[in-house]
Amino acid sequence: MFSDERIQQLNADRLGDPELKPELVQKVTRLISLAKSRGFSLVVTQGFRSIAEQNRLYALGRTKPGKIVTNARGGQSNHNKGTAVDVAFVVNGEVTWNDSLYAKLGPWAAAVGLKWGGNWKHFKDKPHLEL
Numbered sequence: 001m002f003s004d005e006r007i008q009q010l011n012a013d014r015l016g017d018p019e020l021k022p023e024l025v026q027k028v029t030r031l032i033s034l035a036k037s038r039g040f041s042l043v044v045t046q047g048f049r050s051i052a053e054q055n056r057l058y059a060l061g062r063t064k065p066g067k068i069v070t071n072a073r074g075g076q077s078n079h080n081k082g083t084a085v086d087v088a089f090v091v092n093g094e095v096t097w098n099d100s101l102y103a104k105l106g107p108w109a110a111a112v113g114l115k116w117g118g119n120w121k122h123f124k125d126k127p128h129l130e131l
């Protein structure tokens, strides 16, 4: 269960990571405010990832059990460069993965100058935002 205070704290902690580029932090902060002004809560679920973490994710669905979650090996993801975050919608205190909600991220990202992973042709990554 995520209260508004908890979401704010998580976002402050995750966006406060010095590995993230200041321009990204600024734009994501604006996007979170824009969402809030429309009545939606966004929580940053992931920001910077080390190369080892990226390789662990890349292994899922390939050499490790699970679903494929990324096409980027360690070093290839913008998460490894501090120029990407993933976000989730929180509705009534719960994280939700409802596709129609995530579709809102496209225009909001464009409005603040971010790219949205949902526009990618080969591997749609709807929670993903990057510079």
Ligand SMILES: [Zn+2]
Pocket: 079, 084, 085, 086, 125, 127, 128, 129
């Ligand atoms: Zn991502």
